[in-house]
Amino acid sequence: MAPPSDESRPRRSVVEVRIARYFGLLGVGAEAAAALAAGSFLHRTPAGRFRFTSRHSYVDIIVDGVVFEADRIWAGEHWVGELDVFRETPQPFARTWVDYLCTTVTIRISREVLRSWAVRDLTVQRMLFQVLTDRQGVMNIVYGLDHRSTLARVAQLLDYLAHTPAFLDEVGLSFRGGATLHGPTQKHLADALGLSLTSVEKSMNLLRKHEILASAGGGRAHRAYSIKQPQLLEAVAQGHALAAA
DSSP: OOOOOTTTSOOOOHHHHHHHHHHHHTTOOHHHHHHHHHTEEEEEEOSEEEEEETTOSEEEEEEEOOEEETTEEEOTTOEESOOOTTOSSOOTTOEEEEEEOSOEEEEEEEHHHHHHHHTTOHHHHHHHHHHHHHHHHHHHHTSOOOSOOHHHHHHHHHHHHHOOOHHHHHTTOOOOOSSEEESOOHHHHHHHHTOOHHHHHHHHHHHHHTTSBOOOOSSSOOOEEEBSOHHHHHHHHTTOOOOOO
């Protein structure tokens, strides 16, 4: 049978093409990437608390924004939802609360589409394995317990949260204008790192003093952080010392 002509193929939207390219850059084969994109759409979730269960019919892939999940703050390319797609009947009692800390843009993908391709396409299986590997990498690098100073750990978390993955820029799915991080309060930062609020405040003030972060209004509930010197912030995260305030 001859393949369908270009005229008979359904036209894909610009967003669908971009999402397919995104999955392609994650190593998914062309046919599977197109199918995953067809089962996806861009979704905006307002700030708020939502309960995810293993029975949810979709998974959210963060494109822009941050969420507080499992006592950690997660940013670009984090997957929210049940990733055990090989279980045909999900566990009925598995559930978690997720705080979307600002209006968050996600690729919302059908869990059934993801499952149907994962069980038969090795490239989709590899993508899911890499997602879990990357999540563990963030746990080790950003949240791992080590001998770094409080300042370095705070800088590392801010650097991670403000980073826009290169894949998103390449396929035209980056929505962030400038190096401004929105969403988490200083209490969120403290809780995620297991630090006292006072320690986080001191570190933030030191970063502002050295003009790594733009000055903000008073109080503890800052929800916007403008990063003026991202390279210096990264250096501090790696142990570069700053003079005390």
